[in-house]
Structures are given as C-alpha cells and as structure tokens.
Amino acid sequence: MTRARRGTGLGTPLVAVPPAVVGVAFLLVPTLALLVRTPWDRLGAIYRDEHVWTALRISIESSLEATALSLVFGVPLAWMLARLRVPGIGLARAIVTIPLVLPPVIGGVALFNGFGRNGLLGRPIHTALGQDLPFSYLGIVLAQVFVAMPFLVITVEGAFRISDRGIEEAAATLGASRSRIFLRVTVPLVMPAIVAGAVLCWARALGEFGATLLFGGNVRGSTQTLPTLVLSVFQTNPADAPALALPLMLVAVLVLVGLRDRWLRTAATS
Numbered sequence: 001m002t003r004a005r006r007g008t009g010l011g012t013p014l015v016a017v018p019p020a021v022v023g024v025a026f027l028l029v030p031t032l033a034l035l036v037r038t039p040w041d042r043l044g045a046i047y048r049d050e051h052v053w054t055a056l057r058i059s060i061e062s063s064l065e066a067t068a069l070s071l072v073f074g075v076p077l078a079w080m081l082a083r084l085r086v087p088g089i090g091l092a093r094a095i096v097t098i099p100l101v102l103p104p105v106i107g108g109v110a111l112f113n114g115f116g117r118n119g120l121l122g123r124p125i126h127t128a129l130g131q132d133l134p135f136s137y138l139g140i141v142l143a144q145v146f147v148a149m150p151f152l153v154i155t156v157e158g159a160f161r162i163s164d165r166g167i168e169e170a171a172a173t174l175g176a177s178r179s180r181i182f183l184r185v186t187v188p189l190v191m192p193a194i195v196a197g198a199v200l201c202w203a204r205a206l207g208e209f210g211a212t213l214l215f216g217g218n219v220r221g222s223t224q225t226l227p228t229l230v231l232s233v234f235q236t237n238p239a240d241a242p243a244l245a246l247p248l249m250l251v252a253v254l255v256l257v258g259l260r261d262r263w264l265r266t267a268a269t270s
Helices: 002-006 014-037 040-049 054-083 089-100 106-116 124-128 137-162 166-173 178-189 191-206 208-218 225-235 239-269
Strands: none
Touching: 014 239, 040 054, 040 239, 054 089, 054 137, 054 178, 054 191, 054 225, 054 239, 089 137, 106 137, 106 208, 137 191, 137 208, 166 178, 178 191, 191 239, 208 225, 225 239
C-alpha cells in the first residue's frame, strides 16, 4: 500500500494525459520564445546599459518587504475569515478577493485615489509622513501588498478551516491564553500553508507591473523595478526586452524549485 501511494502515475486516467500535455506546451512556448529571442551575444552590454541589476535589486527588496507586511497583516486576517462568525465577515472576504479580479492597472488607479495626495487618506498620510506615497519606494511596496496579499490570505484561510481544533482545545484546558494558543499552537499547525502562501505572495509581488507603475512610478534607480524596466526598454528597443526577463525568471525558478523540493521531501517523510 505504501509503494502504491508513493508511486508515480499509478491509476492515472489516460484521458487526463493529452490535456495535461497541451497545458504544459501552452505554458512552455512563450517561455521558450523568450530564450530563443534573447540576444545572447549582447547580454552583457544590455545589462550594463539598462541598469538591470539596480532594477532587480529594487524588485527583490520591495517584494520581500511586501511579503513580510502581508504576513503580519494577512495571517491574522486569514484566521478571522476562517474562524469568526460575525455580521459582515462575508463582506470582509469579498474585499480580500477584489484585488484578485481587478486588472493591475485599475489597482494602481484605486491606490492612487485612496492614498494619493488628493485621495481619501492622502492628506492625513502626507501630514504623518511628510511625503506622498505615490511615486515613492514605499508606494511600490504598498502596491505589491495590495495585489499579492490576497494570495496569502486565501491559502492560509483554507488551512485554518481544516486545522485540528482538538489540539487548541487541549491547550486551553491546560490554561494557555488565547494569544499563546494562537502563536504556539494554531500558527505552527498551519505553518506549511503559511509558507506556501508566502511564496505565492512573494512571486506575485516580484512580477507585479501595473499597480507599481501607476502608484510607485518608474524612476530609474529609485522606483523602477525590473518589470517596469522591461516596458521602458520594449518601447525603445523591443529586441532587447527578452534579455531583461532572464534575471527575474532565474530568481523565481531557483526559489520556487528549491522550496518545492523541500516540500516534497517533507511530504515523503511524513
């Protein structure tokens, strides 16, 4: 039974194979086209002239900060959506999903009208920070949080729903406070989902384009991420644009594949 459970392809219906192959091919062709169209002989010059490494650094730093903020606010929000039964919780869940269905450009417009100088909270923010959020590095991070945090919340909410509450009840009978139960029992129970949600959130933030362009700007060396740099280069020299995607693809693939292998090893030993 153990060998059958861990085997690969056992019991796979043949009808599922052709659509799966077509799906992989559909996803592979555009990526392969980027590699084929990349001007490999001019790669060094392109990276030097277009300041690719600066844009990549901003992309990585801002996406990591956005993921950290999403964890701080998103995990408690996921618990609230999964466990609380109060009026308005359905509306809160709908609000969380709005960034998932909004086009990223519309998300940038929404952020601008919410937190810009003339937005709903623009003047209080300017008074508190002494600066405006749009067209700043902080604006980039907040734009990435807006579009990426829902991926974390939805993933972790599902884990909170199916987690074993018996362990939490046992901790309560032993006198543990609610905060201690949440931090020392509940969160460790759903930690694999938190890690998975954080990776999805980070990947979404790393590749974010529309909201960061409109709300964060596209100033070289300060607010220009690698996705927005691709747009700038594509407008002036389309032939060089595929080369700019390579660093971002490499970083994402290394991180995601590394984490996936770790998850598979964990599953195999469990």
